[in-house]
Amino acid sequence: xxxxxxxxxxxxxxxxxxxxxxxxxxxxxxxxxxxxxxxxxxxxxxxxxxxxxxxxxxxxxxxxxxxxxxxxxxxxxxxxxxxxxxxxxxxxxxxxxxxxxxxxxxxxxxxxxxxxxxxxxxxxxxxxxxxxxxxxxxxxxxxxxxxxxxxxxxxxxxxxxxxxxxxxxxxxxxxxxxxxxx
Amino acid sequence: xxxxxxxxxxxxxxxxxxxxxxxxxxxxxxxxxxxxxxxxxxxxxxxxxxxxxxxxxxxxxxxxxxxxxxxxxxxxxxxxxxxxxxxxxxxxxxxxxxxxxxxxxxxxxxxxxxxxxxxxxxxxxxxxxxxxxxxxxxxxxxxxxxxxxxxxxxxxxxxxxxxxxxxxxxxxxxxxxxxxxxxxxxxxxxxxxxxxxxxxxxxxxxxxxxxxxxxxxxxxxxxxxxxxxxxxxxxxxxxxxxxxxxxxxxxxxxxxxxxxxxxxxxxxxxxxxxxxxxxxxxxxxxxxxxxxxxxxxxxxxxxx
Numbered sequence: 001x002x003x004x005x006x007x008x009x010x011x012x013x014x015x016x017x018x019x020x021x022x023x024x025x026x027x028x029x030x031x032x033x034x035x036x037x038x039x040x041x042x043x044x045x046x047x048x049x050x051x052x053x054x055x056x057x058x059x060x061x062x063x064x065x066x067x068x069x070x071x072x073x074x075x076x077x078x079x080x081x082x083x084x085x086x087x088x089x090x091x092x093x094x095x096x097x098x099x100x101x102x103x104x105x106x107x108x109x110x111x112x113x114x115x116x117x118x119x120x121x122x123x124x125x126x127x128x129x130x131x132x133x134x135x136x137x138x139x140x141x142x143x144x145x146x147x148x149x150x151x152x153x154x155x156x157x158x159x160x161x162x163x164x165x166x167x168x169x170x171x172x173x174x175x176x177x178x179x180x181x182x
Numbered sequence: 183x184x185x186x187x188x189x190x191x192x193x194x195x196x197x198x199x200x201x202x203x204x205x206x207x208x209x210x211x212x213x214x215x216x217x218x219x220x221x222x223x224x225x226x227x228x229x230x231x232x233x234x235x236x237x238x239x240x241x242x243x244x245x246x247x248x249x250x251x252x253x254x255x256x257x258x259x260x261x262x263x264x265x266x267x268x269x270x271x272x273x274x275x276x277x278x279x280x281x282x283x284x285x286x287x288x289x290x291x292x293x294x295x296x297x298x299x300x301x302x303x304x305x306x307x308x309x310x311x312x313x314x315x316x317x318x319x320x321x322x323x324x325x326x327x328x329x330x331x332x333x334x335x336x337x338x339x340x341x342x343x344x345x346x347x348x349x350x351x352x353x354x355x356x357x358x359x360x361x362x363x364x365x366x367x368x369x370x371x372x373x374x375x376x377x378x379x380x381x382x383x384x385x386x387x388x389x390x391x392x393x394x395x396x397x398x399x400x401x402x403x404x405x406x407x408x409x410x411x412x413x414x415x416x417x418x419x420x421x422x423x424x425x426x427x428x429x430x431x432x433x434x435x436x437x438x439x440x441x442x443x444x445x446x447x448x449x450x451x452x453x454x455x456x457x458x459x460x461x462x463x464x465x466x467x468x469x470x471x472x473x474x475x476x477x478x479x480x481x482x483x484x485x486x
Contacts, residue, residue, distance in 0.1 A: 048401055120228060128197075171240075
């Protein structure tokens with residue numbers, strides 16, 4: 001961990017990075033008093049190296065690079081138990097989501113996340129219908145396709161425009177280009 | 183718009199219910215109708231979009247796509263009913279956030295313009311289980327039972343995103359929806375003649391959320407395995423959930439757990455709508471139970 005340079009640059013880190021995380025939905029990081037309720041309550045950390053309290057401290061210290069490159073920020077199942085129980089009303093789950101948003105912009109998100117964007121772009125669904133399921137639907141007296149974008153594809157262009165306007169599809173394209181180079 | 187007593191609402195299906203477990207869709211529509219709730223098609227709806235996947239990549243994309251689904255329901259002039267905790271997180275959270283935060287609403291509406299839409303903030307988003315408890319009520323649910331469930335032992339799985347974080351929820355009868363010891367679903371299960379079993383870490387997550395099922399499936403399944411072990415310890419006959427993603431994680435997950443870890447449970451998994459359907463006298467075929475990975479025959483033998 002490049003702590004030395006971060007300490008020297010602590011004020012800048014707090015002003016920029018921590019504020020950015022807070023703006024991204026992870027409010028009140030600075031009032032965290034490191035009680036450890038988040039880590040203690042985390043069902044995921046019991047089976048791997050996810051340590052929510054450590055992430056909160058690193059976020060407050062402005063340790064941006066270490067956080068965005070860490071694999072652990074992607075282990076959180078977003079159960080919101082830590083957020084629910086935090087005595088300081090910090091929202092660790094939303095801090096982790098804000099960190100993931102920043103990591104995504106740096107093309108550091110795991111592949112499966114970005115694949116969801118492609119599925120929705122193409123079909124409107126992250127989990128599209130398939131032939132086996134169509135048979136079950138018909139047997140149940142339902143239409144082969146649900147009354148979603150699957151039955152009304154004329155709604156797809158609107159969805160595609162939204163995905164393009166927010167820049168997510170551009171990130172996906174950059175990510176794919178980076179993967180192709182590997 | 184009257185929000186708490188509206189008997190007609192749009193049905194937001196999401197992805198996993200219609201495209202993997204259509205029995206949940208069929209059961210929800212039929213059982214709700216028996217209780218006086220009319221659920222109508224929400225034409226052109228998409229993925230909510232998945233809060234773990236899209237909230238992780240880009241919050242604004244998550245909000246805009248969720249708002250698009252909400253606007254479809256606004257255009258019908260109807261409140262929106264969901265059958266999934268993940269969909270609830272997306273649609274409820276974004277609906278409330280945009281109602282309360284004019285700057286965020288303006289930002290999202292700027293994007294929605296591209297789809298010729300505008301978010302108004304004129305409807306409510308509800309989960310069908312919460313609607314059944316708060317609007318229909320336990321008495322009516324009990325009165326609709328024609329085939330009492332014979333005291334079968336149920337392991338209730340509440341899931342996460344319907345209830346948590348509690349500070350961002352605002353349910354009627356709030357005590358029954360508490361995050362540490364919720365009880366609305368226990369009451370709804372017991373109203374059908376089944377027994378809700380207490381078990382260790384009952385409110386724990388199934389493990390699938392946040393993109394973990396896609397990224398680190400062993401971590402996700404290890405959590406599911408722990409919950410199944412805790413349920414098996416008190417002898418449950420089935421798992422009952424109110425979320426198709428948890429449902430998939432427990433049902434398909436049991437086959438994956440057997441393959442990866444060698445632990446076998448064979449505990450049938452039902453969405454509350456399917457359990458309610460059995461109690462209302464519907465056949466397993468009508469509820470899509472035969473399409474589940476884990477066979478339900480042993481459970482059915484105990485009921486009839």
